[in-house]
Amino acid sequence: MSAIANRLRRRPLIAELLAQRGTALIVPGLGSPNWDVFAAGDSPDYLYAWGGMGLAVPTALGLALARPERRVLAITGDGEMLMGIGALAVVADQAPANLAILVLDNESFAETGGQRGLTANLADIALAARGFGFTRTMTVSEHGAMPELVRLLFEIPGPALAVAKVAVTKDPWALPEKDGAAIAYRFRRALGLGEG
């Protein structure tokens, strides 16, 4: 396992990225990514999720296919990404130019007590993405790569995937709206969609 003392801090990282998202739609995965995004401020463009582990990337893919004119960013963790790792093959196959994925990799199941995760040893999600057909990937472990990370996630044609090696931190709770119907209603209204 690599030393994690100098790792990126997830909350400032997400806040800085979201400040530069432009009009991108954000799909945070359940657990910590959900709290990180809400802690940086609320927006109808954020599709909060409280369950369905493994589905952040498929949900973001569906959204990206339905709204090709909008950038879509899925923000997930190493645990959720590995649970749904096959979705990277689907994304590569569909090749949406407007979809990017950010994996906050803390090498542990931090939400459930800090149990060791599989990326702590040999598993490399960015390498797996390349194996599935992604050509635009990067792994970030220091703040200096921020401009390149912003370009990958929000500017260059996708699909793109970044792994950010982040520290295990004790961040204060930041809990967004939990009612999925209310989240979906607000999200769709902001896209100009009605009931149906």
Next chain:
Amino acid sequence: MKARNISAVCTVPDGGLSLLLELVAADAAMRLVTLTTEAEGIGIATGCWLGGARAMTAMQSSGVGNSLNALSLPAAFRAPCLLLVTMRGQWGEFNSWQVPMGQAVRPALEAMDVKCFPVERAAEVGETFAAAADLAFMSRVSAAVLVSQRVIGAKGFGRQ
């Protein structure tokens, strides 16, 4: 599917779906999304609806077992979810490995509050699919059309 404005079909293919999937793939106005596991299709279709498009997932009955927790997503969002399931493990099944999940499809789906529309006769497939699609997309619930092996023919493994 086209009459109900479904623009994307997500699938782990099944023999009983092959002609339908060929038609989707050949249609320039539709998108075929090949999956690694059926649960992805439920996430993709939910994301499509959140973005204003209609999608569905087509699978073999064994895929229902792979999808169960994913069904939480459309339920929580009050999003439509439409499944087309070709059944194994029931009518004339040759392969005992298909029987446990095949027999559990309906109780498992109903435990997740998915409205089930079984079809036993080929003539009823079209109207049943239309009814299930309308229920799913207009009432925004989860619905599954379960097409029996009696309609698609039991897989013969060279015996027939």
